[in-house]
Amino acid sequence: MRVIVDRLSKTYRDRTGRELAALVDIALRVEPEEFVAVLGPSGCGKSTLLGIMAGLLPATAGQVFFEGERRDGQPLTATVFQEFALFPWRSVRRNVEFGLEELGAAPEERKECVARFIAMTGLEGFEDKFPHQLSGGMRQRVGIARALAVDPAVLLMDEPFSALDAQTRTLMMEELLGIWERARTSIVYVTHNIQEAVYMADRVVVLSRRPGRVLDVVPIELKRPRHEGQMGEPAFVHAQERIWGLIKTQAQAALREGRA
Amino acid sequence: MRVIVDRLSKTYRDRTGRELAALVDIALRVEPEEFVAVLGPSGCGKSTLLGIMAGLLPATAGQVFFEGERRDGQPLTATVFQEFALFPWRSVRRNVEFGLEELGAAPEERKECVARFIAMTGLEGFEDKFPHQLSGGMRQRVGIARALAVDPAVLLMDEPFSALDAQTRTLMMEELLGIWERARTSIVYVTHNIQEAVYMADRVVVLSRRPGRVLDVVPIELKRPRHEGQMGEPAFVHAQERIWGLIKTQAQAALREGRA
Amino acid sequence: AAAVLAGTAPAHAQQKVKVGALKLTSSAPLFIGVEKGFFKEFGIEPELVFFQAAAPIATALATGQLDVGATGVTAALYNIVLGGEQMWIVADKGREWPGYPLTGIVVQRDLYDGGLRGIGDLKGKRIGITTLGSTFHYHLGNVLEKVGLSLADVRVVPLQTMPAAIEALKGKQVDAILLPQPFPGVAESQGFGKILFWAGDLHPWQIATVFYSKKFAAERRRAVDFMRGYVKASRYYYDAVLVQKDGKRAPGADYDEVVRITAKYTEARPEVIRLGFPFQDRNGRLLVTDIERQMQWWTQNGFMKRTIPLKGIVDTSFVEEAAKAVPEK
Amino acid sequence: MSGSSRVAVQDRAAFLRRPEHRLLRVAALAGLVVVWEALTRVGWIPALFLPSPVGVLTELGEMAASGQLFVHLGASLRRLLLGFAAGGGAGVAVGVMTGFFSRADAVGQPLIAATFPIPKIALLPLLILWLGIGEPSKVAVIALGVFFPMAINTYAGVREADPLLVRAAVAFGAGRWSVIRKVIVPSALPMIFAGLKLGAGTALLLLVAAEMIAADSGIGFLVLHAGNIMDTTKLMVGIVVLSLLGLLSHWALACCERLAVPWRHT
Amino acid sequence: MSGSSRVAVQDRAAFLRRPEHRLLRVAALAGLVVVWEALTRVGWIPALFLPSPVGVLTELGEMAASGQLFVHLGASLRRLLLGFAAGGGAGVAVGVMTGFFSRADAVGQPLIAATFPIPKIALLPLLILWLGIGEPSKVAVIALGVFFPMAINTYAGVREADPLLVRAAVAFGAGRWSVIRKVIVPSALPMIFAGLKLGAGTALLLLVAAEMIAADSGIGFLVLHAGNIMDTTKLMVGIVVLSLLGLLSHWALACCERLAVPWRHT
């Protein structure tokens, strides 16, 4: 499905009535089956953008549309959260099942579907464990399985691997690409890691410091399936440098002001 | 001060009596004013090792010694935690003051010292904010200021920047090196990021998968002060590749077994 | 004759009469009436409903949850009627009476030994009772008035429960207490208290009565039938435990049975029960004038806003009719 | 709803937002009074059992005018404050000790569970024996009542304290008392405040029991005495005053909480 | 301690560890009985007011042998369970509603604060009026007592639920009822259990008040009646049984909690 973000703005208002502009006039498109990374410094409004796309936050101005074919009962979006956001009182199986329950799927259907995504995310043997019994990497697999299980038109991922250690992250990124090749949904992937964004995405949307505006959209001209070897290719290095150029001054200024 | 870790082993025992070996026979030394990185896959016992050094966990076998000159009232260690572990009910100033209070420092002395480290870590203007009002980067500065303020013989850092975004992390690493040049304590720095370890440390101790053993100790032959440019130097790349070689098979095996 | 009478009331025979009472010795006539089947003889099937305090009995009666109540008359009862909830005082259920130890005035042993012997000596003393507005409060006031004092001349200390009151006496927190048996006996046998007088010797009065709810009183036949059983039980009770000869108690033939029945219902030890069977009229007749005096006293002392005309609260016609109808053995 | 189409994203989390509804807050209480008045008007409940608000207000006015009300109020407030302070303090102390020290836990928890259900009224004789019939025994009844909710809630709060923060404190040299004072107690504050709210209610509730002991003034005495002589209007005045005190203490505690736990309310 | 030296690291967090002390748990209760026996032996408290444990145990044995005890126990347990279920259920429901819906909060919180301090004994006339003198009014007294701690604690628990998890649930299509059932209630469970423990104690405490209304069996009745006829040994038996019920319910709730909140106890 195609996602159209149409001149979206978001201003937070706190209890005392003070206003804080988080996003200003964001316009972007995600084509069907496209992998778009959203990159920007801390606090620029990435999570806010994803929240609005997921219908978890009201926009102040503008709108988000979804366009295209949709199957019966298929949800528009499903989200993978940075902090995993698994339900501690549910086993792995029941966490993965959650979205299906809410969609009202029949028990057998749920069971079958859960089994498929547990297998796809390499969680076999952990079905009856609780989240606190799993390592970070395993937890985020549960988060991904939960999101994929509802078969969303668009998968929203908010820094899904940033709480993982470097080795696990590298391996999980590869796996996610593998899963995506099979599942073929559109993905909006929020990150602040440039390498990660370039390695995974078809296009990288670079946001400015708060209030977030679109600085640039960088297309990544690398063949798929991607592999570690491509990180040395000029297209890769070029994209990376171009993005770092856009970001660097922003990040330094932010740090100086104590925001990062 | 010199730290001597002497054939240290740690076995956890849970409520049901099951045993779990976390560390086996760890031996290592940290020379005065040395910056040692401890690197290993998730769950290999890095935090356990640091906890024993900090006196927060009892060892099952072996011991940790501190050797050398120590000033009156100087604590052996201070720790910077991955999750910051700031006290939410204390302002920045009072968080930094915490260790000094426990050492029984006089109020004026405390005030002066707090002011110095707040300045050193770039926290001026945020003294009266509470942790929840700060961004991740600012929070970890408070964590570092709190640890430095007690002037420990050895500074223990447990993945201090892994919860920060990539840009902030890079900048904070540079700053930490700057602070360390000035403060000149020994540092034990736990990380799972190879680049980070090589960039910062004098030596990198590589641990195996659980149960953690010392796989190798890699000396980093790079001049100080370090800068980003050195990342291209053969010594840097060589060290990085050597460590990745030690780690890679371990990480993959771990992931296959669902531990990471 | 009893059988005939019972046969005349088959219409009501099935319906139970709910009687609210306390599980105390003073309810002995009711226990006897039930246990010996005196009510049944008149086609009444009473169902005893036990309460732990007098107030809920009056409430339950006023709301029609009970047909009959049998407990002490307190300011609360009068105020309920004053508040517009009609009920009728119909018969005697216990009196403070000379020669029948029930409520005792107990003073601290030390004070007694120090010469406190008369009611007049209580002036300025702290006197423990259960609650203000209780029968004890009324009683104390009247006893004091006998010697020209008033409640204002002593300090009345409300202690709520009887164990608390006796504890206060023992701990010398109060100088005297006014409590019913077995408490005075216990105080004296433990040595910290001395029974100065039995209050009934100084001021006889109608301490407890039987009341009818408005609804039950309107069912004239059943109300009278109930009263017949009650009169019969009262006589039995009187003859068994209340008869005196030359100022001495003269236990009747059924004394032990009454003790046994009372013990069964109150679950108290027989020794304790023997200490105090309250006096009650042999035919259950009320001291009507005393009711009026009580209301006047409560009104004077600020516990009632005004008195109730006697005909608005007392109806002796039931007991009179019953007393005539029940033949003597 | 299969097929091609254009759908705008809906805000699905609207039901989570919590506006303040200040007006409703007042309306609720006003509503209570209206329902009460209606109940008495309709005549379902005889005036004896539930006097009308108007009657109660009149009586309240009279009692205030004669100064009688303030005598009662003053006497009760003293007892409440002392009892609340003593019971609350002891409850927090015991809750912290049993929550923190496993030995204290082993000793304290069974004792608390065993003594909590002992009816306070059954203890009155013992209290009179030990503390007399003056103020101490009255204060003790209230303190006893406040003690249990405070101890139980504080215990739960202590057991929930973040172990990471405790370890951090120890890493910086904090001993057990420092840990308790600087980590455990602040962590447990939200639960302690829930306990305080419960305790305030319980204290008011127990005022009646406390003033069973030889009191001749106080709101509890008023309620008790009016109940004893079935003067239901006065009884209602007492209950209304207790309710108002309940509201007041709830509000005061909510304010205190906002001040004492600033890190959770922004 | 300046100068060069070799120092071994000490484990500074030893005081944080919590061994189980099973023995101590039993010893504490045994100690209580010993102190009690000693108190009666020394004679500070006359046997009349505090009978010796031996005497109480003998009486308890006799009452058990005659079956009388079980009649009382059975009657009370029925009331307790019904009242606890009704009050607890209502308390959780109201706590969840007021914690979740801001409108319900605005209406409910002031009403709860205002009605909590109303002494249950003052409500007896109304309860008799509405519910009669049978079981319903007794159960209602207990339910009322359990309701408040449950409502207040549940409210606090709901307000503490992690907003992230709530958002996650909504992101997966959960509506308000799903959120409440699947996120809010499980999150509030620890607080709900603290409330249940309080509620269990309160229920036992109120048994005495409940059985003031036309009861002729039950532990509360036993306590009241024994006090009236000055049978202090029986009174003590009643209190001991209440205590044991308190211990039992506490232990049962702790077990339930371990089962119901498995994710926090490993």
Ligand SMILES: Nc1ncnc2c1ncn2[C@@H]1O[C@H](COP(=O)(O)OP(=O)(O)OP(=O)(O)O)[C@@H](O)[C@H]1O
């Ligand atoms: N509920 C809120 N009320 C007020 N301000 C908010 C709220 N949520 C977020 N903000 C502010 O809006 C800005 C954008 O927040 P957001 O979380 O979207 O940033 P982000 O790009 O996801 O940052 P990060 O990389 O740290 O996750 C920040 O400055 C933040 O402080």
Ligand SMILES: Nc1ncnc2c1ncn2[C@@H]1O[C@H](COP(=O)(O)OP(=O)(O)OP(=O)(O)O)[C@@H](O)[C@H]1O
């Ligand atoms: N209290 C405990 N009881 C039992 N096992 C524990 C305990 N703490 C840690 N472990 C186990 O010991 C092993 C080492 O844990 P540790 O936290 O030291 O690893 P780590 O290297 O710091 O991992 P990470 O990179 O994820 O922080 C892990 O397998 C962990 O599950």
Ligand SMILES: [Mg+2]
């Ligand atoms: Mg974010």
Ligand SMILES: [Mg+2]
């Ligand atoms: Mg770790």
